[in-house]
Amino acid sequence: MIYSAHDDSVVNVLRFFGLDFDWIPFASTVTLELKYSRKCLEALLDDPEKCFGVSILFNGVPQRLDGCSGDIFTLNGCNYGEFTALVNRKWYHGPGAPDLDAACF
Numbered sequence: 357m358i359y360s361a362h363d364d365s366v367v368n369v370l371r372f373f374g375l376d377f378d379w380i381p382f383a384s385t386v387t388l389e390l391k392y393s394r395k396c397l398e399a400l401l402d403d404p405e406k407c408f409g410v411s412i413l414f415n416g417v418p419q420r421l422d423g424c425s426g427d428i429f430t431l432n433g434c435n436y437g438e439f440t441a442l443v444n445r446k447w448y449h450g451p452g453a454p455d456l457d458a459a460c461f
Contacts, residue, residue: 373412373444374422387413391427408436 361369362381370377370386389411396407409427412419422443424434433443452459 370414373419374446375419375440376412377414381415384415385413386409387416388431389413389427391429391433393428396428405426405436410434410436410439 363382363384366384367373367377379461391409392413393407397404400406407428409429410419411427411429411430411433418430418432420432421434421442424438425431427433428435433439448456450458450459
């Protein structure tokens with residue numbers, strides 16, 4: 357999927373994941389990649405989530421995330437369990453949380 361956004365939206369996405377940038381160059385990109393290992397999926401039927409990882413790239417440069425041991429192929433990003441835990445820690449859990457439109461008002 358491709359979305360277009362302003363630099364402040366790009367900064368907010370990066371900060372959500374604990375990445376801090378003072379300046380966002382024009383035409384910057386943030387890419388989230390879901391990776392998997394077919395061999396792992398074929399061999400590990402009991403817990404397939406162990407076969408997935410998520411990488412975040414900023415302008416093509418892989419980012420290291422706090423609390424993550426790397427996607428399943430590199431030291432950057434997170435394995436799937438770490439990624440979901442990271443998102444759950446940072447996601448809004450306050451009043452109106454199930455309905456984010458209502459929570460924002």
